[in-house]
Amino acid sequence: MNIGTFSLEAVAAAASADTLRFLTCGSVDDGKSTLIGRLLYDSQLLMEDQVAELERDSLKHGTAGDDIDFALLVDGLEAEREQGITIDVAYRFFATPRRRFIVADTPGHEQYTRNMATGASTADLAILLVDATKGLLTQTRRHALIVSLLGIREVVLAVNKMDLVGFDEATFDDIVADFEAFARQLEFRRITAIPMSARGGDNVTLRSANTPWYRGPVLLEHLETVEIGARADSEPFRMPVQWVCRPDRTFRGFSGLVGSGRASVGDPVVVARSGRESRIARIMIGAEERDHAVAGQSIMLTLADEVDVSRGDVLVAKDARPEVTDQFAAHLIWMDEQHLLPGRQYLLKNGGKVVAAQVTDLKHRLDVNSLEQNAxxxxxxxxxxxANLALGEPIAIDPYAENRETGAFILIDRFTNATVAAGMIAHSLRRASNIHWQALEVDKAARGRLKHQKPTVLWFTGLSGSGKSTVANIVDRKLYARGRHTYMLDGDNIRHGINRDLGFTDADRVENIRRVAEIARLMADAGLIVLVSFISPFQSERDMARRLLPEGEFIEIFVDTPIEICRERDPKGLYARADAGEIKNFTGIDSPYEAPEAPEVHLSTVDETPEALADRIVAFLEAEGRLAGI
Structure with a gap:
């Protein structure tokens, strides 16, 4: 029987049943796609033409000899079929008379972990496959950890390929014991272990005669009867605003996906960030007006009052408001080839809100095999x-364990726009709202007037040996001769003091510049002209320093010297030592230098003397009015 021969009563029953979203995960080649294909085939949920196409594809692409290769049903990408692995997340919808299902077949290969996390983000249950001939692998444990972090509490441990170990009960028991020992620290509500052979169909939809020692449910029976946890529509109302619709002055609607909870006409709601209150006047789904809406529905609503609401704001239930904070702690799944650097600036997207963000402290890294917390x-x-994160402005959050919608976020690279991490918020750092700037009666402007200058940070950047410290010293001398109040922060000198604990890895370079930028900002607050001479190889960190200061107060000076000339100068013998392998992570040799994209002053030391270059900088300051009192 295929789905085309279902009775009308069965179809109606399936339509009224609830929906279970689940995913298959585990290491590569553990049989995830084969399991889904077998599940659909044995449940007689495939049309006759689908079966015929699957049989043809199995002869062309299959790995099961003359038998049907069920993995091909969901491995739709040609690249997947050629390699025999799942790359993308393949979603399938199917239904039985007892329940509807949406299944995400996720990739097992380590480089596609981001795809697996995507599939897990909306699932209620995870089927974690283990190859009985291999046991638990690192990727198996990694997927189990991610499943736990993403809030999935129901897990099926599918010990697959039992036919290859002779359906040996002891092998099954050993794998289950290993996993249960590993998973004790994970927050799973229940682990249901099932011995099976996806290729042969054992314990997938029917009980297998090959495992008379197994007394538990078969997979389909468990999927049809497992209790689904609290649904999103039972949580407090949350709706991130994605669009403000104003076709004319008489109408103002707010569109978005109801992330959690339900909303009814007349309900009191609050704009989370501002705290402004109103009531829901109308709810529309498409052109149809409704009296209520629930989680998962895209709606437009209007409010009874003129309240300031913008894209990125979150409308929430009045009696269950989220926290609004600019600092929180979160679990991070890092997805980018360029590693995470604490102190580097990223963009954070939470709902419809995008803000600047910085990982201020990486508290620990989890060992996926032992779950130990390592520094x-x-x-x-x-x-x-x-990690702890700090944001450029406050956003509305809930702990991920309480609300997946307002508790989840992604980090985005500011320059490539690539998603580099998925995050799950653990809790707000309450100190974020307890520390405020102290108002000072003598401010920066007053101190600048006293010194007859405008506070300024001159940021000299260039390769080692480019001449930036030489030029900066001359500028410092010329400004001092004019009676200006200056101070110079030099890279080498700073490393003898406040930054003596830092090395030259990328992470330490980022922290080096972060500290110096904060010191320069404080000195500018004191009314000084601050000369900062650092290689500062990364554009993102120079941009971070710029954002600490008001418009026009940060002046980037690129001392542009070809590396060949820097090598010839090599006043400290550093290039020779780097070439000999004695110095690691040396900028220009085995660590990159990102030249400024649009510096205020671009100097070429090949064409002019250091004295002439210094004169150009002083002239620039005069032209910009930086050497006159405010």
Whole structure:
């Protein structure tokens, strides 16, 4: 029987049943796609033409000899079929008379961990496959950890390929014991272990005669009867505003996806960030007016009052408001080949809100095999860590354990726009709202007037040996001769003091510049002209320093000297030592230098003397009015 022969009563029953979203995960080649294909085939949920196409594809692409290769049903990408692995997340909808299902077949290969996390983000249950001939692998444990972090509490441990170990009960028991020992620290509500052979159909939809020692449910029976946890529509109302609709002055609607809870006409709501209150006047789904809406529905609503609401704001239930904060702790799944650097600026997207963000402290990295919390300065691709984050402005959040919608976020690289991490918020750092700027009666402007200058940070950047410290020293001398109040922060000198604990890894370079930028900002607050001479190789960190200061107060000076000339000068013998392998992470040799994109002053030391270059900088300051009192 195929789905085309279902009775009308069965179809009606399926339509009224609830929906279970689940995913298959585990290491590569553990049989995830084969399991889904077998599940659909044995449940007689495939049309006859689908079966015929599957049989043809199995002869062309299959790995099961003359038998049907069920993995091909969901491995739709040609690249997947050629390699025999799942790359993308393949979603399938199917239904039985007892329940509807949406299944995400996720990739097992380590480099596609981001795809697996995507599939897990909306699932109620995870089927974690284990190859009985291999046992638990690192990727198996990594997927189990991610499943736990993403809030999935129901897990099926599908010990697959039992036919290859002779359906040996002891092998099954050993794998289950290993997993249960590993998972004790994970927050799973229940682990249901099932011995099976996806290729042969054992314990997938029917009980297998090959496992008379197994007394538990078969997979389909468990999927049809497992209790689904609290649904999103039972949580407090949350709706991130994605669009403000104002076709004319008489109408103002707010569109978005109801992330959680339900909303009814007349309900009191609050704009989370501002605290402004109103009531829901109308709810529309398309052109149809409704009296209520629930989680998962895209709606437009209007409010009874003129309230300031913009894209990125969150409308919430009045009696269950989220926290509004600019600092929180979160679990991070790092997804980028360029590792996480604490102190580097990223963009954070939470709902419809995008804000500047910085990982201020990487608390620990999780060992995916032992779940030990290890100290770390960076996160590499596919690693999981726990960190503190600081934002450029407050946003509305809930702990991820309480609300997936307002508790989840992604980090985005500011320059490539690539998603580099998925995050799950653990809790707000309450100190974020307890520390405020102290108002000072003598401010920066007053101190600048006293010194007859405008506070300024001159940021000299260039390769080692480019001449930036030489030029900066001359500028410092010329300004001092004019009676200006200056101070110079030099890279080498700073490393003898406040930055003596830092090395030259990328992470330490970022922290080096972060500290110097904060010191320069404080000195500018004191009314000084601050000369900062650092290689500062990364554009993102120079941009971070710029954002600390008001418009026009940060002047980037690129001392542009070809590396060949820097090598010839090599006043400290550093290039020779780097070439000999004695110095690691040396900028220009085995660590990159990102030239400024649009510096205020661009100097070429090949064409002019240091004295002439210094004169150009002083002239620039005069032209910009930086040497006159405010």
């Amino acid at each position: 770390a300065k960076v996160l590499e691709m596919n690693e999981v860590g726990f």
